[in-house]
Amino acid sequence: MTLIIEDGTGKLDAESYASAEDLAMYAVKFGVTIPADVPAQEALLRRAALAMDGMTWKGRKSNSEQALSWPRRGVELDYEIKPDNYLPARIPYGQMALAAEIHTDDIDPIERRKGAITRERVEGAVDREYATIPNTSGRLLPAAPDRPSVTQFADYLQRRGLFAVRA
Known part of the structure; x- marks a missing residue:
C-alpha cells in the first residue's frame, strides 16, 4: 500500500512526510541500515510518523482535522513567524x-x-566486563548523540535542551 505523503496542505489522510524512495536515498547518504523491501520501509515511516505525533511541537496544527502534526501555525523560528x-x-x-x-x-x-x-584484564585470556544499561521503565533510553532525529527536531519542539522544573 503506497504511503500518502504530507505536502504542506494538511492532508486528512497523510501517513508520512517522506516516501520509501526518500528513505532509501537517506540510508545510502548517511550509511544507515533499513529493510530492503518497500512495504517494510513504508511501515517504518508510518511508525516514525506515529512517534512524531507524540512529540510536543511549537505552534498548533494548521487544521484540526489534518492527520499528522505538521504543517503548523504560529511557529516562531529565529524571531520570524512561519507561514501556516x-x-x-x-x-x-x-x-x-x-x-x-x-529499525536499529x-x-x-x-x-x-x-x-x-x-x-x-589481560593476562592469559582476556576478561572484559561491560556496564549495565539501565532500562527500568520498559521504554527506550533517551536518544544518544548517535540518534540524529533529535537534532533534526530540536528547533521545532516546544522545549529544547535542558530545563528546570520547580517543585
Missing part, C-alpha cells in the same frame, strides 16, 4: 532518521546491547 503551510525540510529528514533508529532498535534490541567497558 510551512513544512520544514528537517521534519522529513528527522522522520527518516527516526525510522532508521527504530528492532534488529538490535536495547536489552541485548552492552554498555561501556568498565573493566578489562
Whole structure:
C-alpha cells in the first residue's frame, strides 16, 4: 500500500512526510541500515510518523482535522513567524532518521546491547566486563548523540535542551 505523503496542505489522510524512495536515498547518504523491501520501509515511516505525533511541537496544527502534526501555525523560528503551510525540510529528514533508529532498535534490541567497558584484564585470556544499561521503565533510553532525529527536531519542539522544573 503506497504511503500518502504530507505536502504542506494538511492532508486528512497523510501517513508520512517522506516516501520509501526518500528513505532509501537517506540510508545510502548517511550509511544507515533499513529493510530492503518497500512495504517494510513504508511501515517504518508510518511508525516514525506515529512517534512524531507524540512529540510536543511549537505552534498548533494548521487544521484540526489534518492527520499528522505538521504543517503548523504560529511557529516562531529565529524571531520570524512561519507561514501556516510551512513544512520544514528537517521534519522529513528527522522522520527518516527516526525510522532508521527504530529499525536499529528492532534488529538490535536495547536489552541485548552492552554498555561501556568498565573493566578489562589481560593476562592469559582476556576478561572484559561491560556496564549495565539501565532500562527500568520498559521504554527506550533517551536518544544518544548517535540518534540524529533529535537534532533534526530540536528547533521545532516546544522545549529544547535542558530545563528546570520547580517543585
